[in-house]
Amino acid sequence: MMTEQKFAGCPLPREFYARDTVTVARDLLGCILVHRSREGITAGKIVETEAYLQGDPACHAARGMTLRNRVMFGPPGFAYVYFTYGMHYCFNVVSAREGVGEAVLVRALKPLVGIELMQRRRGRNSIHDLCSGPAKLTQAMGIGREHNQVDLTGSRLFICFGTADAPIVTTTRIGIKEGKDLPLRFYLRGSRFISRK
């Protein structure tokens, strides 16, 4: 299949991730997240992200390195997947540079490939309810604990270059208690696939 070949061959290079986190968060909009799992391939266009920065109270790395957040302090271009609320996984990409605990949370995708598999994994049919939230998209994409620390320049779980096809809206982040006034959430204007307005 044409799309599969196209998505398969072009993981973003490490240099893409080795930039300041806000730039990475913005540039990820329009890019394609791909997971080649045993069950099949799924892919979606990134339409919503959030940046989590050093010195930012909402960032998991805010109080230094721990067992959970240590991948955030490692080299850029790796996945940071964490478990929350006793049942959900969230997917981040590590950005910036080694020693700096920063990452970008991927909050929503526009489903592109493997929609039937996503529907099965989610137990939902509506295209707008498959990847419209950070924990929804990990479920739809089959991303879990085993993907923590995965190298995103590899061929199993990766991101392909793409460009934003709409202006980027900058707003405050969702679901956090501290740092809620910081303008670190980004989404593609007019997308019907974002988690919320």
Place this chain on the structure above:
DNA sequence: AGAGCGATGGCCT
């Protein structure tokens, strides 16, 4: 050793 709670989602009213 244990309490408190969370970068959420689904279902209810």
Place this chain on the structure above:
DNA sequence: GGCCATCGCTCTA
């Protein structure tokens, strides 16, 4: 809008 499932991480002692 509100409630709550569910559990690993973090902090306090």
